[in-house]
Amino acid sequence: MGVEVHWWNKKPGERAQWALDPLVGVGPLRFGMNSDEVASAMDGAIAHVSQGLGSGKGWGSYTDWGVTGIYGADSGLVAVAIDAMDGPLVRLRDIELIARVPSEVCADIQDLAHREGTPVRVNWSGDPEVEAWGVSMGATQELGLSSEGYLQRQDTMITHALLVGSELAEDPYGSEPVAYWWDVSDEQLNPGTWPVRAEEDRPRWDWTPLQSIGPLRFGMNPQQVSSALDEQPAARLGRYSFGRPWENPGEWILSHDRFDKAGVTAHYACGPGGPPTLGAVTVDGLTGPQVEFEGIRLIGMSVQAVDASLMQRLEESGMGITFACGGDLGSPGLNMYVRANRAGDTVVSGARFCRAEWEDHG
Structure with a gap:
Protein backbone atom coordinates (compact mmCIF):
# COMPACT_ATOMS: atom_id res chain seq x y z
CA MET A 1 0.00 0.00 0.00
CA TRP A 182 -4.36 -4.42 1.73
CA ASP A 183 -3.46 -8.11 1.86
CA VAL A 184 -1.90 -8.90 5.24
CA SER A 185 -1.85 -12.69 4.78
CA ASP A 186 1.94 -12.71 4.40
CA GLU A 187 2.60 -10.32 7.28
CA GLN A 188 4.24 -11.57 10.47
CA LEU A 189 1.57 -11.71 13.18
CA ASN A 190 2.30 -9.50 16.17
CA PRO A 191 1.05 -10.44 19.66
CA GLY A 192 1.05 -6.81 20.77
CA THR A 193 4.64 -6.60 22.03
CA TRP A 194 7.76 -5.22 20.35
CA PRO A 195 10.87 -6.36 22.27
CA VAL A 196 14.06 -4.57 21.18
CA ARG A 197 17.36 -6.42 21.56
CA ALA A 198 19.90 -4.50 23.62
CA GLU A 199 22.86 -3.08 21.73
CA GLU A 200 25.35 -5.21 23.72
CA ASP A 201 23.45 -8.37 22.73
CA ARG A 202 23.63 -7.73 19.00
CA PRO A 203 26.38 -9.41 16.96
CA ARG A 204 28.42 -7.13 14.68
CA TRP A 205 28.26 -7.77 10.97
CA ASP A 206 30.61 -6.38 8.34
CA TRP A 207 29.12 -5.07 5.12
CA THR A 208 30.77 -4.87 1.72
CA PRO A 209 28.36 -2.83 -0.43
CA LEU A 210 26.83 -4.75 -3.36
CA GLN A 211 28.73 -7.92 -2.39
CA SER A 212 28.04 -9.27 1.10
CA ILE A 213 26.55 -8.63 4.52
CA GLY A 214 27.85 -10.58 7.53
CA PRO A 215 28.22 -14.25 6.58
CA LEU A 216 25.90 -13.85 3.59
CA ARG A 217 27.20 -13.29 0.05
CA PHE A 218 24.86 -12.11 -2.67
CA GLY A 219 24.28 -14.90 -5.15
CA MET A 220 24.04 -17.65 -2.51
CA ASN A 221 21.27 -20.22 -2.90
CA PRO A 222 18.75 -20.72 -0.05
CA GLN A 223 20.57 -23.76 1.32
CA GLN A 224 23.83 -21.83 1.54
CA VAL A 225 22.05 -18.93 3.29
CA SER A 226 20.53 -21.26 5.88
CA SER A 227 23.88 -22.96 6.44
CA ALA A 228 25.72 -19.65 6.82
CA LEU A 229 23.23 -18.52 9.47
CA ASP A 230 23.10 -21.98 11.10
CA GLU A 231 19.32 -21.62 11.23
CA GLN A 232 16.26 -22.88 9.40
CA PRO A 233 13.80 -20.21 8.21
CA ALA A 234 10.89 -19.47 10.54
CA ALA A 235 8.79 -18.48 7.53
CA ARG A 236 9.15 -19.01 3.80
CA LEU A 237 7.14 -16.98 1.31
CA GLY A 238 6.88 -17.10 -2.46
CA ARG A 239 4.52 -17.10 -5.39
CA TYR A 240 3.49 -19.18 -8.37
CA SER A 241 4.71 -18.16 -11.79
CA PHE A 242 2.03 -17.45 -14.35
CA GLY A 243 1.91 -19.65 -17.40
CA ARG A 244 -0.14 -19.21 -20.53
CA PRO A 245 -3.92 -19.03 -20.01
CA TRP A 246 -4.37 -22.71 -20.86
CA GLU A 247 -1.55 -23.84 -18.59
CA ASN A 248 -1.38 -24.45 -14.85
CA PRO A 249 -0.12 -21.60 -12.62
CA GLY A 250 3.44 -22.93 -12.93
CA GLU A 251 6.12 -23.72 -10.39
CA TRP A 252 6.33 -22.14 -6.96
CA ILE A 253 9.05 -19.46 -6.79
CA LEU A 254 10.72 -18.63 -3.47
CA SER A 255 10.55 -14.94 -2.63
CA HIS A 256 12.11 -14.68 0.81
CA ASP A 257 13.06 -16.53 3.99
CA ARG A 258 12.70 -15.02 7.46
CA PHE A 259 15.26 -16.00 10.10
CA ASP A 260 13.99 -14.95 13.52
CA LYS A 261 17.03 -15.99 15.57
CA ALA A 262 19.39 -13.96 13.38
CA GLY A 263 16.87 -11.14 12.95
CA VAL A 264 17.22 -11.00 9.17
CA THR A 265 15.19 -11.74 6.06
CA ALA A 266 16.80 -13.12 2.91
CA HIS A 267 15.26 -11.97 -0.38
CA TYR A 268 15.80 -14.01 -3.53
CA ALA A 269 15.92 -13.24 -7.23
CA CYS A 270 14.81 -15.91 -9.66
CA GLY A 271 15.07 -15.63 -13.41
CA PRO A 272 13.10 -17.72 -15.92
CA GLY A 273 14.04 -21.35 -15.34
CA GLY A 274 16.78 -20.39 -12.92
CA PRO A 275 17.20 -21.20 -9.22
CA PRO A 276 16.65 -18.53 -6.53
CA THR A 277 19.75 -16.59 -5.51
CA LEU A 278 20.27 -14.10 -2.71
CA GLY A 279 19.60 -10.57 -3.95
CA ALA A 280 18.98 -8.58 -0.76
CA VAL A 281 19.06 -8.92 3.02
CA THR A 282 16.82 -6.98 5.41
CA VAL A 283 18.19 -6.56 8.93
CA ASP A 284 15.40 -6.13 11.46
CA GLY A 285 15.74 -3.07 13.66
CA LEU A 286 14.33 -4.80 16.74
CA THR A 287 16.39 -7.99 16.77
CA GLY A 288 18.99 -7.93 13.98
CA PRO A 289 22.78 -7.61 14.08
CA GLN A 290 24.48 -4.23 14.21
CA VAL A 291 25.91 -2.93 10.92
CA GLU A 292 27.89 0.29 10.51
CA PHE A 293 28.61 2.59 7.60
CA GLU A 294 31.56 4.95 8.11
CA GLY A 295 30.96 5.06 11.85
CA ILE A 296 27.17 5.40 11.62
CA ARG A 297 25.34 2.62 13.45
CA LEU A 298 22.46 1.68 11.18
CA ILE A 299 20.43 -0.82 13.25
CA GLY A 300 18.21 -0.30 16.29
CA MET A 301 18.78 3.44 16.44
CA SER A 302 16.68 6.58 16.10
CA VAL A 303 15.47 6.70 12.49
CA GLN A 304 15.62 10.50 12.49
CA ALA A 305 19.21 10.44 13.72
CA VAL A 306 20.33 7.78 11.22
CA ASP A 307 18.60 9.62 8.35
CA ALA A 308 20.28 12.90 9.31
CA SER A 309 23.76 11.40 9.72
CA LEU A 310 23.55 9.32 6.56
CA MET A 311 22.23 12.20 4.47
CA GLN A 312 25.06 14.44 5.63
CA ARG A 313 27.67 11.75 4.90
CA LEU A 314 26.23 10.99 1.45
CA GLU A 315 26.09 14.69 0.54
CA GLU A 316 29.69 15.21 1.66
CA SER A 317 30.92 12.21 -0.30
CA GLY A 318 28.87 12.97 -3.42
CA MET A 319 27.52 9.40 -3.45
CA GLY A 320 23.97 10.51 -4.16
CA ILE A 321 20.73 10.20 -2.22
CA THR A 322 17.61 8.29 -3.19
CA PHE A 323 14.36 7.17 -1.59
CA ALA A 324 12.72 3.76 -1.94
CA CYS A 325 8.99 3.35 -2.59
CA GLY A 326 8.15 3.39 1.11
CA GLY A 327 10.20 6.52 1.80
CA ASP A 328 13.32 4.68 3.00
CA LEU A 329 16.48 6.78 2.67
CA GLY A 330 19.32 5.25 0.68
CA SER A 331 22.05 5.72 -1.87
CA PRO A 332 22.08 4.38 -5.44
CA GLY A 333 25.80 3.75 -5.18
CA LEU A 334 25.39 1.57 -2.09
CA ASN A 335 21.97 0.10 -2.90
CA MET A 336 21.19 0.22 0.83
CA TYR A 337 18.05 1.66 2.40
CA VAL A 338 17.37 2.64 6.01
CA ARG A 339 14.08 1.14 7.11
CA ALA A 340 11.84 1.87 10.10
CA ASN A 341 10.62 -0.94 12.36
CA ARG A 342 7.84 -0.37 14.83
CA ALA A 343 8.73 -0.68 18.51
CA GLY A 344 5.34 -0.02 20.10
CA ASP A 345 4.78 3.74 20.18
CA THR A 346 8.13 4.45 18.52
CA VAL A 347 10.28 3.18 15.66
CA VAL A 348 13.87 2.02 15.42
CA SER A 349 16.07 1.79 12.37
CA GLY A 350 16.62 -1.33 10.31
CA ALA A 351 18.20 -1.57 6.86
CA ARG A 352 18.02 -3.43 3.58
CA PHE A 353 21.29 -4.29 1.83
CA CYS A 354 21.08 -5.20 -1.85
CA ARG A 355 23.28 -6.39 -4.66
CA ALA A 356 23.80 -4.06 -7.60
CA GLU A 357 21.06 -5.49 -9.83
CA TRP A 358 18.37 -5.51 -7.13
CA GLU A 359 15.51 -3.03 -7.52
CA ASP A 360 13.99 -2.33 -4.13
CA HIS A 361 10.21 -1.98 -4.00
CA GLY A 362 9.71 -1.57 -0.26
Missing part, protein backbone atom coordinates in the same frame (compact mmCIF):
# COMPACT_ATOMS: atom_id res chain seq x y z
CA GLY A 2 1.57 3.29 -1.08
CA VAL A 3 2.01 6.35 1.15
CA GLU A 4 0.02 9.39 0.06
CA VAL A 5 1.26 12.68 1.51
CA HIS A 6 -1.36 15.44 1.30
CA TRP A 7 -1.23 16.68 4.87
CA TRP A 8 1.36 19.43 4.59
CA ASN A 9 -1.14 22.06 3.44
CA LYS A 10 -3.56 21.26 6.26
CA LYS A 11 -3.59 23.30 9.44
CA PRO A 12 -4.41 21.38 12.66
CA GLY A 13 -7.96 22.73 12.77
CA GLU A 14 -8.72 21.81 9.16
CA ARG A 15 -9.10 18.06 9.67
CA ALA A 16 -12.72 16.95 9.58
CA GLN A 17 -14.30 15.80 12.84
CA TRP A 18 -16.30 12.59 12.35
CA ALA A 19 -18.30 10.48 14.77
CA LEU A 20 -18.37 6.68 14.48
CA ASP A 21 -21.77 4.99 14.54
CA PRO A 22 -20.57 1.42 15.12
CA LEU A 23 -21.39 -1.03 12.30
CA VAL A 24 -23.57 1.64 10.62
CA GLY A 25 -21.22 4.32 9.33
CA VAL A 26 -18.73 7.05 10.13
CA GLY A 27 -19.17 10.77 9.60
CA PRO A 28 -21.32 11.33 6.49
CA LEU A 29 -20.65 7.81 5.16
CA ARG A 30 -22.97 4.86 5.63
CA PHE A 31 -22.14 1.24 4.89
CA GLY A 32 -23.99 0.12 1.77
CA MET A 33 -23.48 3.39 -0.12
CA ASN A 34 -22.17 3.07 -3.67
CA SER A 35 -19.10 4.99 -4.79
CA ASP A 36 -21.13 7.86 -6.25
CA GLU A 37 -22.98 8.29 -2.98
CA VAL A 38 -19.71 8.20 -1.05
CA ALA A 39 -18.19 10.86 -3.31
CA SER A 40 -21.30 13.04 -2.95
CA ALA A 41 -21.27 12.68 0.84
CA MET A 42 -17.71 14.04 0.83
CA ASP A 43 -18.52 17.09 -1.30
CA GLY A 44 -17.66 15.48 -4.64
CA ALA A 45 -14.43 13.83 -3.49
CA ILE A 46 -12.39 12.14 -6.23
CA ALA A 47 -10.74 8.74 -5.78
CA HIS A 48 -7.30 9.62 -7.12
CA VAL A 49 -6.10 6.05 -6.58
CA SER A 50 -8.48 3.14 -7.10
CA GLN A 51 -8.87 -0.44 -8.23
CA GLY A 52 -12.07 -2.06 -9.46
CA LEU A 53 -14.08 0.96 -8.34
CA GLY A 54 -17.71 0.73 -9.50
CA SER A 55 -17.37 -2.80 -10.88
CA GLY A 56 -18.06 -4.90 -7.81
CA LYS A 57 -15.33 -5.56 -5.26
CA GLY A 58 -12.83 -2.74 -5.25
CA TRP A 59 -11.56 0.30 -3.42
CA GLY A 60 -11.00 4.00 -3.91
CA SER A 61 -8.54 6.25 -2.06
CA TYR A 62 -9.94 9.75 -1.61
CA THR A 63 -6.54 11.25 -0.92
CA ASP A 64 -7.73 14.83 -0.33
CA TRP A 65 -9.76 13.49 2.59
CA GLY A 66 -7.35 10.85 3.89
CA VAL A 67 -10.08 8.24 3.47
CA THR A 68 -10.22 4.95 1.57
CA GLY A 69 -13.58 3.36 0.76
CA ILE A 70 -13.68 -0.41 0.28
CA TYR A 71 -16.59 -1.92 -1.64
CA GLY A 72 -18.14 -5.40 -1.66
CA ALA A 73 -19.46 -7.59 -4.47
CA ASP A 74 -22.49 -5.37 -5.02
CA SER A 75 -20.34 -2.20 -5.10
CA GLY A 76 -21.68 -1.24 -1.69
CA LEU A 77 -19.41 0.34 0.93
CA VAL A 78 -18.31 -2.28 3.47
CA ALA A 79 -15.25 -0.66 5.08
CA VAL A 80 -13.65 2.74 5.56
CA ALA A 81 -9.93 3.21 6.26
CA ILE A 82 -8.93 6.44 8.00
CA ASP A 83 -5.39 7.70 7.38
CA ALA A 84 -3.26 8.65 10.39
CA MET A 85 -1.70 11.77 8.89
CA ASP A 86 -4.54 13.50 7.06
CA GLY A 87 -7.75 11.55 7.63
CA PRO A 88 -10.73 12.82 9.63
CA LEU A 89 -10.39 12.78 13.42
CA VAL A 90 -12.85 10.04 14.34
CA ARG A 91 -14.48 9.89 17.74
CA LEU A 92 -16.07 6.80 19.28
CA ARG A 93 -18.10 7.76 22.35
CA ASP A 94 -15.51 9.81 24.28
CA ILE A 95 -12.42 8.36 22.52
CA GLU A 96 -10.44 10.06 19.77
CA LEU A 97 -9.18 7.19 17.59
CA ILE A 98 -6.95 8.84 14.98
CA ALA A 99 -3.44 10.41 15.03
CA ARG A 100 -2.74 9.54 18.66
CA VAL A 101 -0.13 7.54 20.58
CA PRO A 102 -1.10 3.87 20.01
CA SER A 103 -0.74 2.74 23.63
CA GLU A 104 -2.94 5.60 24.84
CA VAL A 105 -5.70 4.71 22.36
CA CYS A 106 -5.38 1.04 23.35
CA ALA A 107 -5.83 1.93 27.03
CA ASP A 108 -8.88 4.07 26.24
CA ILE A 109 -10.45 1.29 24.15
CA GLN A 110 -9.81 -1.28 26.88
CA ASP A 111 -11.44 1.01 29.44
CA LEU A 112 -14.53 1.72 27.32
CA ALA A 113 -14.89 -1.94 26.36
CA HIS A 114 -14.72 -2.92 30.03
CA ARG A 115 -17.44 -0.42 30.89
CA GLU A 116 -19.65 -1.72 28.08
CA GLY A 117 -18.86 -5.41 28.67
CA THR A 118 -17.40 -5.78 25.18
CA PRO A 119 -14.50 -8.14 24.33
CA VAL A 120 -11.29 -6.70 22.87
CA ARG A 121 -8.85 -8.81 20.87
CA VAL A 122 -5.48 -8.18 19.22
CA ASN A 123 -5.38 -7.97 15.42
CA TRP A 124 -2.58 -8.98 13.03
CA SER A 125 -0.55 -5.82 13.73
CA GLY A 126 -0.73 -6.13 17.52
CA ASP A 127 -3.37 -3.41 17.88
CA PRO A 128 -6.84 -3.58 19.47
CA GLU A 129 -9.82 -4.83 17.48
CA VAL A 130 -13.44 -4.79 18.69
CA GLU A 131 -16.00 -6.80 16.75
CA ALA A 132 -18.99 -5.14 18.43
CA TRP A 133 -17.86 -1.73 17.16
CA GLY A 134 -16.41 -2.80 13.80
CA VAL A 135 -13.09 -1.20 14.75
CA SER A 136 -9.62 -2.51 13.89
CA MET A 137 -6.83 -0.16 14.95
CA GLY A 138 -3.38 0.22 13.43
CA ALA A 139 -0.43 2.57 13.54
CA THR A 140 1.96 4.15 11.09
CA GLN A 141 5.17 6.14 11.32
CA GLU A 142 4.59 9.85 11.77
CA LEU A 143 5.95 12.19 9.08
CA GLY A 144 6.93 15.83 9.36
CA LEU A 145 8.66 18.62 7.51
CA SER A 146 12.21 19.63 8.32
CA SER A 147 13.27 23.24 8.84
CA GLU A 148 14.36 23.21 5.18
CA GLY A 149 10.87 22.10 4.12
CA TYR A 150 11.58 18.52 2.98
CA LEU A 151 9.80 15.37 4.12
CA GLN A 152 11.24 13.91 7.31
CA ARG A 153 10.49 10.64 9.09
CA GLN A 154 9.79 10.91 12.81
CA ASP A 155 10.58 8.41 15.56
CA THR A 156 6.95 8.15 16.62
CA MET A 157 3.94 6.07 15.62
CA ILE A 158 0.40 7.43 15.36
CA THR A 159 -2.90 5.62 15.00
CA HIS A 160 -5.07 4.90 11.97
CA ALA A 161 -8.19 2.73 11.81
CA LEU A 162 -10.16 0.35 9.64
CA LEU A 163 -13.89 0.71 10.31
CA VAL A 164 -16.26 -1.95 8.98
CA GLY A 165 -19.91 -2.91 8.83
CA SER A 166 -21.45 -5.93 10.52
CA GLU A 167 -20.65 -8.37 7.69
CA LEU A 168 -16.89 -7.89 8.11
CA ALA A 169 -16.70 -7.23 11.85
CA GLU A 170 -15.76 -10.79 12.77
CA ASP A 171 -12.55 -10.67 10.71
CA PRO A 172 -11.98 -7.23 9.11
CA TYR A 173 -8.62 -7.89 7.45
CA GLY A 174 -9.52 -11.48 6.54
CA SER A 175 -12.32 -10.45 4.19
CA GLU A 176 -11.81 -10.46 0.42
CA PRO A 177 -12.87 -6.86 -0.17
CA VAL A 178 -10.33 -5.59 2.37
CA ALA A 179 -7.61 -7.94 1.09
CA TYR A 180 -7.98 -6.40 -2.39
CA TRP A 181 -6.89 -3.14 -0.80
